[in-house]
Amino acid sequence: MIARFNFYPLCPRPDVVLGVKQHADSSAITILLQDKEVEGLQVLKDDQWFRVPVVPYGLLINVGDQVEIMSNGTFKSPVHRVLTNAERERNTLAIFIIPDVAVGIGPVEKLINEERPRAYKDIKNYVELFFQSYQQGKRPIEAAKISQELH
Numbered sequence: 001m002i003a004r005f006n007f008y009p010l011c012p013r014p015d016v017v018l019g020v021k022q023h024a025d026s027s028a029i030t031i032l033l034q035d036k037e038v039e040g041l042q043v044l045k046d047d048q049w050f051r052v053p054v055v056p057y058g059l060l061i062n063v064g065d066q067v068e069i070m071s072n073g074t075f076k077s078p079v080h081r082v083l084t085n086a087e088r089e090r091n092t093l094a095i096f097i098i099p100d101v102a103v104g105i106g107p108v109e110k111l112i113n114e115e116r117p118r119a120y121k122d123i124k125n126y127v128e129l130f131f132q133s134y135q136q137g138k139r140p141i142e143a144a145k146i147s148q149e150l151h
């Protein structure tokens with residue numbers, strides 16, 4: 001488990017500067033305590049950005065890439081980003097639940113069948129793989145997909 005406190009200072013140019021660039025989380029599950037007043041998080045769906053409303057003291061549960069892999073794609077890890085704000089500072093707390101790297105992860109056998117063939121490889125240290133791809137501007141989960149090997 002990793003806890004990250006995010007602080008977004010005032011930014012004079014929210015039109016050109018992001019608080020966090022678009023990504024999906026490398027965790028299995030993320031628990032996010034948003035700022036109780038200031039909005040900023042957006043989720044990508046069907047090529048459109050949707051704002052995540054503020055729910056004071058509410059916890060936002062987000063599926064990360066590792067649950068997408070373990071569920072053989074049944075649950076999707078959403079791409080999201082954070083905007084900046086010229087008038088209000090913003091604070092959030094993200095708790096990333098991460099499986100033991102020594103154990104590794106892969107799709108659960110019972111979720112693999114003829115209709116849904118195995119879509120992801122077994123992986124030992126997904127977070128390391130994640131950051132290799134992330135630095136190159138690629139969607140890290142693509143590196144875990146089996147169809148990738150055919151190209």
Ligand SMILES: O=C(O)CCC(=O)C(=O)O
Pocket residue numbers: 004006020025032034040041080082092094
């Ligand atoms: O600060 C937020 O609202 C979200 C931060 C986030 O996406 C992350 O820390 O992975």
Ligand SMILES: [Fe+2]
Pocket residue numbers: 023024025080
């Ligand atoms: Fe995130």
